[in-house]
Amino acid sequence: MKVLVVGAGGVGEAIARMAKPRAWVKQMVLADYNLERAKEVQAKLGDEVRFPVEFIDASKQEMVEELARKYGVNLIMNAVDPLYNEKVFDAAFNVGVNYMDMAMTLSKSHPEDPFNKSYIKLGDYQFEKSKRWEEKGLLALVGLGVEPGVADVFARYAQDHLFDEIDEIGIRDGANLEIQGYEFAPNFSIWTTIEECLNPPVIWEQDKGWFTTKPFSEPEVFEFPDGIGEIEVVNVEHEEVLLVPRWVKTKRVTFKYGLGDQFIGVLKTLKMLGLDNKEPIDVKGVKVAPRDVVAACLPNPAYLGDKMSGKTCAGTWVKGVKDGKEKQVYLYQVADNAECMQTWGCQAVVAQVAFSPLLAMDLVEHGQWKGVGVLGPEAFDPLPFMDKMAEYGFPYGIKEM
Amino acid sequence: MKVLLAGVGGVGEAIAVMANTRPWLEKMVLADYSLERAQEVRAKFKDVDKFPVEQLDASNIEQVVTIARRHQADLVMNAVNVEYVPPLFEAAFQCGCTYMDMAMNGLGADMGKDEFAAHDKWAEMGLLAIRGTGADPGMSDVFARYASDYLFDEIDEIGVRDGANLVLEGVPFASTFSISDTLEECTVPPIVYEEGKGIFPVGPFSEPELFKFPEGIGPLECVNVEHEEVVLIPRWIKTKRVTFKYALDKDFINVMQVLAMLGLNSKEPIDVKGVRVAPADVVAACLPAPADLGDKMRGKTCVGTWVKGTKDGAPRQVYLYQSTDHAFCMEKYGCQAVSWQTGVNPVIVMELLAEGKWQGRGVLACEAFDAASYLAKMADFDLPYGILEMQLA
Numbered sequence: 001m002k003v004l005v006v007g008a009g010g011v012g013e014a015i016a017r018m019a020k021p022r023a024w025v026k027q028m029v030l031a032d033y034n035l036e037r038a039k040e041v042q043a044k045l046g047d048e049v050r051f052p053v054e055f056i057d058a059s060k061q062e063m064v065e066e067l068a069r070k071y072g073v074n075l076i077m078n079a080v081d082p083l084y085n086e087k088v089f090d091a092a093f094n095v096g097v098n099y100m101d102m103a104m105t106l107s108k109s110h111p112e113d114p115f116n117k118s119y120i121k122l123g124d125y126q127f128e129k130s131k132r133w134e135e136k137g138l139l140a141l142v143g144l145g146v147e148p149g150v151a152d153v154f155a156r157y158a159q160d161h162l163f164d165e166i167d168e169i170g171i172r173d174g175a176n177l178e179i180q181g182y183e184f185a186p187n188f189s190i191w192t193t194i195e196e197c198l199n200p201p202v203i204w205e206q207d208k209g210w211f212t213t214k215p216f217s218e219p220e221v222f223e224f225p226d227g228i229g230e231i232e233v234v235n236v237e238h239e240e241v242l243l244v245p246r247w248v249k250t251k252r253v254t255f256k257y258g259l260g261d262q263f264i265g266v267l268k269t270l271k272m273l274g275l276d277n278k279e280p281i282d283v284k285g286v287k288v289a290p291r292d293v294v295a296a297c298l299p300n301p302a303y304l305g306d307k308m309s310g311k312t313c314a315g316t317w318v319k320g321v322k323d324g325k326e327k328q329v330y331l332y333q334v335a336d337n338a339e340c341m342q343t344w345g346c347q348a349v350v351a352q353v354a355f356s357p358l359l360a361m362d363l364v365e366h367g368q369w370k371g372v373g374v375l376g377p378e379a380f381d382p383l384p385f386m387d388k389m390a391e392y393g394f395p396y397g398i399k400e401m
Numbered sequence: 402m403k404v405l406l407a408g409v410g411g412v413g414e415a416i417a418v419m420a421n422t423r424p425w426l427e428k429m430v431l432a433d434y435s436l437e438r439a440q441e442v443r444a445k446f447k448d449v450d451k452f453p454v455e456q457l458d459a460s461n462i463e464q465v466v467t468i469a470r471r472h473q474a475d476l477v478m479n480a481v482n483v484e485y486v487p488p489l490f491e492a493a494f495q496c497g498c499t500y501m502d503m504a505m506n507g508l509g510a511d512m513g514k515d516e517f518a519a520h521d522k523w524a525e526m527g528l529l530a531i532r533g534t535g536a537d538p539g540m541s542d543v544f545a546r547y548a549s550d551y552l553f554d555e556i557d558e559i560g561v562r563d564g565a566n567l568v569l570e571g572v573p574f575a576s577t578f579s580i581s582d583t584l585e586e587c588t589v590p591p592i593v594y595e596e597g598k599g600i601f602p603v604g605p606f607s608e609p610e611l612f613k614f615p616e617g618i619g620p621l622e623c624v625n626v627e628h629e630e631v632v633l634i635p636r637w638i639k640t641k642r643v644t645f646k647y648a649l650d651k652d653f654i655n656v657m658q659v660l661a662m663l664g665l666n667s668k669e670p671i672d673v674k675g676v677r678v679a680p681a682d683v684v685a686a687c688l689p690a691p692a693d694l695g696d697k698m699r700g701k702t703c704v705g706t707w708v709k710g711t712k713d714g715a716p717r718q719v720y721l722y723q724s725t726d727h728a729f730c731m732e733k734y735g736c737q738a739v740s741w742q743t744g745v746n747p748v749i750v751m752e753l754l755a756e757g758k759w760q761g762r763g764v765l766a767c768e769a770f771d772a773a774s775y776l777a778k779m780a781d782f783d784l785p786y787g788i789l790e791m792q793l794a
Contacts, residue, residue: 183662184662184663265659272574272656275665283686286676290683293680297667298664
C-alpha cells in the first residue's frame with residue numbers, strides 16, 4: 001500500500017513511526033505545510049525512500065491531488081486540522097483513491113437556536129457524497145482515530161457481542177496526564193480542541209434525532225480505570241454522536257470529555273475575547289486568524305512527550321440489557337505516556353490516536369475490512385480490529401460496571 | 402503652540418478635542434498609523450487647517466523627525482502604546498521639541514530609567530521632557546505634590562487608587578483603556594516603594610483592599626498593579642511608602658491571567674502560518690477599540706491619591722481625586738470617560754507651559770512642578786477635583 005499522509009504533526013509522525021516496521025506499507029509520503037517539520041520526522045525514520053517528504057498546502061485541493069498522483073498512492077490519510085477536510089476528501093475522490101481521516105468535516109451552529117437545534121453537523125459534507133463514492137467503488141473511512149475510531153469499534157462490538165438491547169452509548173474520555181514545566185499546555189491540537197469544545201455539543205436520541213446543548217453541559221463524575229480514577233466529564237461536540245446511530249441501534253448517544261476546570265476556564269476566556277475565531281482578521285496590516293495565534297503561542301503537543309507523565313483513557317460506556325438483565329460495561333483503551341515514549345518516541349495522546357488508522361489500513365490492505373462509500377468504523381466487523389489491538393501495542397479492556 | 406500628536410486613539414482624540422478649546426493652540430498634527438482613524442477624528446473639527454493629518458509609524462525615528470519639522474512642531478505629544486517611547490523621545494530630542502507622554506517604558510523599578518538617564522543631555526540643550534502627564538500617572542502625581550506642599554508636614558504613605566463603576570452594555574469583554582498597556586501593567590509584577598528599601602516587586606494582584614471611592618462609586622476591591630507613580634513620586638516627594646492599586650474585578654483579573662498563562666500578552670512578534678504578528682496585538686484587534694465604546698458605557702471613573710501623614714502634630718488622611726461621569730463627557734466632548742479623563746491632563750500641562758507657569762529643563766515628571774497652578778486650572782477644563790478628608794479610626 002502506498003499512502004499520502006497529509007500533515008506531519010504529532011499524529012502524522014506517530015502513524016509513520018508505527019508504519020515503519022510494517023512491510024505492507026510500501027511507501028508513505030509525509031507532506032506538511034512546514035517542510036522542515038516533515039524532514040525532521042523523516043530523519044527520525046531514517047528511510048528517505050519509503051518516507052519521502054513534500055511541501056503541501058492542504059487548503060489547495062489541486063496540490064493534494066498532484067501529490068497523490070505523483071506518488072501513485074492507494075490512500076490519502078488526512079492528518080491535518082479538520083478545517084481542511086473538505087479539500088483533502090474531495091482530492092481523494094477526484095484522484096480515485098481511498099480516503100481516511102480521524103475527524104470529520106466541521107459543523108455549523110444553528111443561526112437562530114444554536115444550543116438546541118443542530119444545523120450542519122460534523123461529517124454532513126462527507127456523508128452527502130457517500131453515493132458518489134459508492135458508485136466510483138471508492139472507500140472513505142471517516143472518523144478513525146481513537147475517538148472517534150476505536151470508541152466506535154467498541155460500540156459496534158457491544159451491539160454484536162455483549163448486549164441484546166442498548167439504551168445508551170456514552171463515549172467517555174479522561175486522563176491524568178501532567179506536563180512538567182508548563183502552567184498550561186494542551187496535549188492535543190489546540191485548534192481542534194477549541195473547535196470541539198466551544199461548538200454546541202451534539203446529542204442523539206431515538207425520538208429526537210440530533211440536537212445540541214450548551215458547551216460544557218451535563219457535568220458528571222466518571223470513574224476511569226487503570227488508576228486514573230474519578231474525573232468530571234462534560235458534553236463536547238464529537239463525531240461518535242454522529243457516527244454511532246448510523247450503524248448501531250441504541251436509544252441515546254453522548255460524548256463527554258474530562259477537560260478540567262482550568263482548561264474550561266481558558267476556553268471560555270478565549271471565546272469571550274473572540275480569540276477562538278478561526279477566520280483571519282486584520283492585525284496591524286497582516287491577516288491572521290486569532291485561533292492560529294493561540295496555537296502558535298502554545299507548545300506544540302508533538303514535542304511534549306518527554307515532559308509528560310500519566311495515562312490517557314478512551315472508552316465507550318454502554319448501558320442496556322443482556323439475557324433479560326440490565327447490564328453496563330465500559331470498553332476502553334488506556335495509553336501510558338512512559339510506555340508510548342519508550343516504544344514509539346511519541347507522547348500518549350497522539351500515539352493512541354495514530355495506531356488505529358494504521359490498523360485499519362492493515363485490515364483494508366489484507367481484505368478483512370471491505371466496503372465502498374463513506375463509512376464510519378462501526379460499519380465494519382469489530383472483531384479483526386480488536387484482535388489486532390494488542391499486537392499494535394494498544395490492548396483494550398472491558399469493565400463490567 | 403504647535404503640537405505633533407503621535408497616536409489618535411481614544412486618548413489622542415480627547416487631547417485634540419480639549420486642545421481645540423484653548424486659545425494658545427496654533428496647530429495639532431493628528432498622526433496615526435491608521436490615516437483613516439486620524440481623518441475620522443479630524444472630521445470632528447470645524448477648523449480643519451488647525452488639525453492636519455499624517456500617517457505615522459511611531460517606531461520610525463526619521464519619520465517622526467520629518468513630520469515634526471514639516472509642521473515646525475514645538476512639542477511632541479506621545480499618545481501611542483508605551484513601547485514607542487524610545488523612538489518618540491529620541492525624535493523629539495533630535496528636532497529640539499518639548500516631549501510629553503502619559504506612560505513610561507521599562508520594567509518595574511527600571512520604568513523610565515533610560516530617559517531619566519538623558520536628563521543632563523536634555524538640560525544642556527535647554528530642552529524639556531515631562532513623563533507621565535495623563536490621569537494616572539500625571540494628575541495623581543500632581544495631587545501627591547499638592548499634598549506634600551500644602552496639606553501635610555510629614556507623609557507616611559502615598560497610595561494612588563483608581564476605580565470605576567463603569568458598565569459596558571452588550572459587550573462580553575472589553576478594556577476601557579489600551580488593552581496592550583493594560584496587559585502590560587497587569588501581567589508584570591507590581592512594585593511598591595518604601596523608604597530604606599527602595600522600589601521592590603510584590604505579587605501580582607497582591608494586597609487586596611476595599612477602598613471606598615467617592616461620588617457614589619462606592620467600595621471596590623483594589624489590588625497592587627505595576628504603575629509609574631511608584632517610581633515617580635519618591636524622586637521628588639518625601640514619603641515613607643508609595644503604592645498603586647487598581648480596582649480590577651475578578652473576571653477581568655482572570656482574563657489577564659489566562660492571557661499571560663497562554664503567552665498571549667507577548668509583544669514580541671511570532672510566526673503564525675507565514676506572517677509575523679505580536680500576540681498582544683491580536684488580542685487588541687479582537688476586542689472593541691476603547692475609542693468605540695462610548696455609546697455602550699455608563700457610570701463614573703475615579704482617579705485619586707490617598708495620602709496619610711501628619712499635619713500640625715495630628716494624624717491626617719486625605720484622598721485627592723477626580724471623578725469623571727461618562728454621560729457628561731460623552732455629551733459634551735463625544736469621548737468616553739476613561740480616554741477623556743486621561744487626555745485632558747496633558748492639555749492642562751501644555752497650557753501651563755504655554756503660559757510659562759510651568760518651566761523646566763531636562764527630563765522631569767509632574768511632581769517636579771507647581772501643583773497649585775495645575776489644580777487651579779482643573780475646573781476650567783471640566784475636570785474638577787475633590788479633596789476628601791478621611792475619617793480616622
